[in-house]
Amino acid sequence: MLAVENIRKDFPILSRKVNGKPLVYLDNAATSQTPQQVIDCIVDYYSNYNANIHRGVHTLSQEATDKYEAARQTIQKHFNAQKAHEIIFTSGTTHGINLVANGFSSILKDGDEIIVSTLEHHSNIVPWQMLCERTGASLKVIPMNEQGELVMAEFDNLLSSKTKLVFVNHISNALGTINPIEDIIQKAHQVGAAVLVDGAQACPHIKPDVQALDVDFYVASAHKMCGPTGVGILYGKEAWLNKLPPYQGGGEMIAEVTFEKTTYAELPHKFEAGTPNICGGIAFGAAIDYLNQIGFDNIATYEHELLVYATEKLQEIEGLKIYGTSKHKTSVVSFNLEGIHPYDVGTILDKMGIAVRTGHHCAQPIMDYFKIPGTVRASFAFYNTSSEVDALVEGVKKAQMMLC
């Protein structure tokens, strides 16, 4: 059982008002809120040991380096990576995906194939299209069904010896569907393809074990896990990371530089050019500690209860249709009111202090499938309550009354 009322006290922002009403924050799939413990960590960094890392001989630099590398170890432990240097700090999920896509441009050749899914976020489609343009490889797409689930039989048909890469999100941002990544990874490996999983939406809800999954690359963002924006990680198997060329040139990523030749630094620094988001990395570690203290089993159980309650209550509203009805989904409800544009619903809800996402959620292929301009998406976190679900339901009813 979660002591939600106590947990809410950790999040200062949850007590603010919006448009004169208590904030009901249901846009957690876009970004999660930040607990005081993480805010304190950020303040502590800038108040006490702000310095550049890895090259200073002075005390502050040493302290900052120690904390940054300790955060890497916290993250390594959390994702159960075999080695700390398999965790590369990035600016976020999109950066991690681009890093891998760029790396594969020297590996792929004409005729090779990349498989992605219909459920992808734009950030997981565009880099591969660019990669295909550069290399002559082609992009294949796993379709989805009416429930918003991937059609796995089609995936089996798409796989062949030409497949070199498979990219899929662990959980769909627009619909909340949990994809069968274990199955996808195993089948991709059977034809010798590498797999990158976008874990941006999964990591706030579940604790992925990269070794058990046997995944080649896994990316995540801190800001969806109660951490700060502008920082994330790429996990890569050591062998793969050694094989990929550096993504950006600059400080930190070199071992030796002459005008004739530069030798690159060892992992993880090879991929961490320039001064990183030091404070962000350390705060990411603090956010992971915070989430683990609450416990991912507790989070999953509680959020599932909220999802079931919200689904039930919203379905009682006449003319409301929910998109993404898989049995395997996280606490996301994407919906529309019949004959009403999602933007209008979101605007009215905002006036009532309720924050939801509206639009195509950077996942236009999904919206095209359902032939809709977008949806209203309410996404719940462990600090949301059933009375906030009630507020949402009342808000949606009011929007319907005003707009119909």
Next chain:
Amino acid sequence: MTIEEIQSEIIDEFSMFDDWEERYQYMIDLGKTLPLIEDQYKTEDNIIKGCQSKVWVHADMQNNNVVFTADSDAIITKGIIAILIRVFSNQSPKAIIEANTDFIDQIGLKEHLSPTRANGLVSMIKQLKMYAIAYQTQLQ
């Protein structure tokens, strides 16, 4: 009426509303009732794609004034379009080019004209001005 006169009229009308609900209900009703554009002009060429809602704009020159028609797939956006059309349409190109949209702040709808709102309205106003500039060039 001049653009300034229409704007003050709208500010007066909105001052009668007590709260956001009345203001929004008024805009929604505007959005529901007004046919703002003929179907033949709802084309890909006339579309302004916001991330959130789409806006169509068409311009015509009548008696040396620019006549705008426009529409949106979202009703609140359409309501605001109705207000903007009332202000800008049937005015001389010069008046349109010189006009500002400060009155939107005064009627409590500022957030809808924020560039980050991505509803197509900011681009729509730019488009109205572009049409006015084009027609002004024709007149000279």
